[in-house]
Structure formats: C-alpha cells, structure tokens
Amino acid sequence: MTVTTQLSSTYNKKILKQAHNRKRILVAPLCWGLGHATRCIPIINALISQGLEPVIASDGGALELLKKEFPKLSAFELPSYNISYSKKSNGFKLKFLKASPHILKTIKRERKRIEQLVETENIDGIISDNRFGVRHKAIPSVYITHQLNVLSGKTTWLSSKWHQDIIKKFDECWVPDFEHSPNLSGELGHTKRQLNNVKYIGPLSRFKKQTSEENIDILVILSGPEPQRTQLEKKLLFELKNKKESVVFVRGLVEGKQKMTIIDNIKMYNYMTSNELETAINSSKLIVSRSGYTTIMDLAKLGKKAIFIPTPGQFEQLYLAKKLSENSSIPFIEQDNFSFKDLNFNTTYTGFKAMEAECNYKKLFGLF
Structure with a gap:
C-alpha cells in the first residue's frame, strides 16, 4: 500500500x-x-x-x-x-x-x-x-x-x-x-x-413486571449447551404431558422462524421474543428452569415462584440453587430425581420478591 x-x-x-x-x-x-x-x-x-x-x-x-x-x-x-x-x-x-x-x-x-x-x-x-x-x-x-x-x-x-x-x-x-x-x-x-x-x-434483566392474570400453570424455560438441554427437555415432556395443568414449553432453540406445536396439554415453542417471554413469565403460576444466573435475575425482578433443576456437573448452577433453597426462596431438584410430584409447590418457599435495581x-x- x-x-x-x-x-x-x-x-x-x-x-x-x-x-x-x-x-x-x-x-x-x-x-x-x-x-x-x-x-x-x-x-x-x-x-x-x-x-x-x-x-x-x-x-x-x-x-x-x-x-x-x-x-x-x-x-x-x-x-x-x-x-x-x-x-x-x-x-x-x-x-x-x-x-x-x-x-x-x-x-x-x-x-x-x-x-x-x-x-x-x-x-x-x-x-x-x-x-x-x-x-x-x-x-x-x-x-x-x-x-x-x-x-x-x-x-x-x-x-x-x-x-x-x-x-x-x-x-x-x-x-x-x-x-x-x-x-x-x-x-x-x-x-x-x-x-x-x-x-x-x-x-x-430485559423484563418488566406486569399485572397479569396467571393463566399458565407451568412455564418451562430451557437453555444451555447440549446434550444436557435435550436430556432435560425429554424428561420434562415425559413428566408433564397428559396432565390437567396447562403447560407452556420454551425450548430455547433460536431458529429462522418461530414454531408452535401442541402436544396434549403442552404448547411448545422453539423460542420466544423478549416481549412474548416477558408476558408468559408474568402470566405463569410456576416457572421450571435451570438455575442459570440470568434466569435468576429475571425471575427475581418479576417476583415469581420457580423450581430450579441445575445442569448436572455445573458447580455454579448447583451453588446458586442451593443458596436460594437455603434462603427458603426457591426449591431445587436434581435432574435425575425429578418427577411430576415435585411440582407441588412447597408453601415453605416464598418465591422471589419483586426486585428493582x-x-x-x-x-x-x-x-x-
């Protein structure tokens, strides 16, 4: 040059x-x-x-x-x-x-x-x-x-x-x-x-708290690297299908187009936009997800009840799940031991209190 x-x-x-x-x-x-x-x-x-x-x-x-x-x-x-x-x-x-x-x-x-x-x-x-x-x-x-x-x-x-x-x-x-x-x-x-x-x-957090009718019994939010994301998805589908509770399933797969399928009592989305997920979380009685830190920040801001299933082998998620459980905020269940009966929310856990920062x-x- x-x-x-x-x-x-x-x-x-x-x-x-x-x-x-x-x-x-x-x-x-x-x-x-x-x-x-x-x-x-x-x-x-x-x-x-x-x-x-x-x-x-x-x-x-x-x-x-x-x-x-x-x-x-x-x-x-x-x-x-x-x-x-x-x-x-x-x-x-x-x-x-x-x-x-x-x-x-x-x-x-x-x-x-x-x-x-x-x-x-x-x-x-x-x-x-x-x-x-x-x-x-x-x-x-x-x-x-x-x-x-x-x-x-x-x-x-x-x-x-x-x-x-x-x-x-x-x-x-x-x-x-x-x-x-x-x-x-x-x-x-x-x-x-x-x-x-x-x-x-x-x-x-990208979300804002809304005053919404809680018309979703269980909202499942999946994310994280494979193969553990898929393993948890299969386990949750097996445990949640054919139940009376309404379930919305967000798979955490960002693809070219949004897809929604219905399996018995479950509505499954490959992904949701921020606005859609914000509405879904605010409208849910209980969230089931990994205990990732971003999810914790989101649910803490919105003041929601949740059950965490830490990613097996990830020390960070297990530590965060145990910390919240010991504080009587959010219960957690190990992935291998999870079953539908665990979703009966224990009233001794308070859930998150809405937090502003x-x-x-x-x-x-x-x-x-």
Whole structure:
C-alpha cells in the first residue's frame, strides 16, 4: 500500500466517523446457552438511549437472538468456543480440560477478529460478556461477569485465579449484582482478592413486571449447551404431558422462524421474543428452569415462584440453587430425581420478591 493510499484510507475513515456522529460500542456475549446474550439486551437498549451506537458480535444462537431483537443494528460473527457438556455430570470437568487447547486457539482467533472489527467498523469501545479475547489495547474494553470466583470443586482456587487474571486485562469489570448483602450471586460475584477494576452495576434483566392474570400453570424455560438441554427437555415432556395443568414449553432453540406445536396439554415453542417471554413469565403460576444466573435475575425482578433443576456437573448452577433453597426462596431438584410430584409447590418457599435495581448508565458509559 502506497503512502497516498494510506492517507486516503485514513481520511475516508475520519469522514465515515463524522457521518456516524455517535460512538460505536461493540457488544459481544458468549454463546453458552442464551443467558449471556439476553442479559446484554438491557445494556444494548441503554447504549441506544444514551446516544451511543451498539454493534453486535457473537456466534450461534446468541448471535441469532440478538439479530432478531435488534434487526437494525450491525452484527458480526465471532469464532465459536463450541462449549458442550458431557452426558454424565461427573464428566464435565474432564471434557472442559480436553477442550482447553481449542478454547485457547479460539481466544487468539477472537483477538485477531476484534482487531479487524475495531479497524473496519470504527469501534470506540468494547463490552465483552465472558468472551476472554474480546478486548483491544487502544480502546476502553469492559468485561461483564457474575463469576469473580469460578467454582470447580477442589480446583476452585485455580479456576478463580485464572479467571481473575483475565479480568485484570480489561479496563473495567462490570458485575451484574449488588455489591453488598443481600445479593443474588453470593460468593460467585464477591471475592476477597483485590480487583481494582470491578464495578457492581446491579442485576440486569430485559423484563418488566406486569399485572397479569396467571393463566399458565407451568412455564418451562430451557437453555444451555447440549446434550444436557435435550436430556432435560425429554424428561420434562415425559413428566408433564397428559396432565390437567396447562403447560407452556420454551425450548430455547433460536431458529429462522418461530414454531408452535401442541402436544396434549403442552404448547411448545422453539423460542420466544423478549416481549412474548416477558408476558408468559408474568402470566405463569410456576416457572421450571435451570438455575442459570440470568434466569435468576429475571425471575427475581418479576417476583415469581420457580423450581430450579441445575445442569448436572455445573458447580455454579448447583451453588446458586442451593443458596436460594437455603434462603427458603426457591426449591431445587436434581435432574435425575425429578418427577411430576415435585411440582407441588412447597408453601415453605416464598418465591422471589419483586426486585428493582437502577443503574446510572450515563455515568457507567462515561468510560467510553
């Protein structure tokens, strides 16, 4: 490339930047189920309301979901981590260790892709939700996580230190929880180790509480990596069909078109939009789902009753389920032991109390 061509390219980018007249912020959630993507929805809406221009980047179902929610925004595909669970709960840690070389390669590919996007799309800032390689040394880069501590059994100290070392590479780390007790994440989002770049921004949810008639007896919300998502789906279908209770089943499969099928007393959707799911949750007497942190934030905001079935082998979900059960809020059942009789809601559990959390986004986005 000649000097003249370089100068012309730089000039054109400056003109393009002036034409936009808004700072462009790349928002990149991890595709591990849909939780990371859905909790970025309020962040994206807040960026728009503050006069910034979000640019979406992810892969798989997370990318497809955000493209459906924000069809007018620019969206780009990132390398996939291809994280999956083993069929047996005790095999997750070993499978994750075996996938480590692939994960490290993906981080390097992510870094290269981000360098390209920052250059070609005139990116002014980055918000990465648990994507390790989505940062850039020349612009403000933020990392979103509720896991300052990563629970992994006897190796928790090692996995936590490893994650905290990644967090330190970002300009800021936003934790979607309250800094002090009471809080939702417990020891996951609170650590004794000094991390100077951490900010607590309050729980994130895309939903609003509505006053609705509760005409759905049981709402099942599925998400998460395979094969455990499918295994739970099969088990719940077997237990819930041919019952007198009305059941709505959201499979968590983001596809080209929404599909709805009826099986006896069950209405099954492959996915729902945010507005549809908001209405369904508000209209439900009981929610059955994984104990993923994003789901917990959503149900806590809406003040709903639920029963959690933690993903087998995932320490984080089991910890959160036990924490809520011990607080007499939400019961949980292990997947292998679940049966229909477990859905008779125990009155000793209070369910969530509706929770509000206000974030000063103008101040938060001042970093950019």
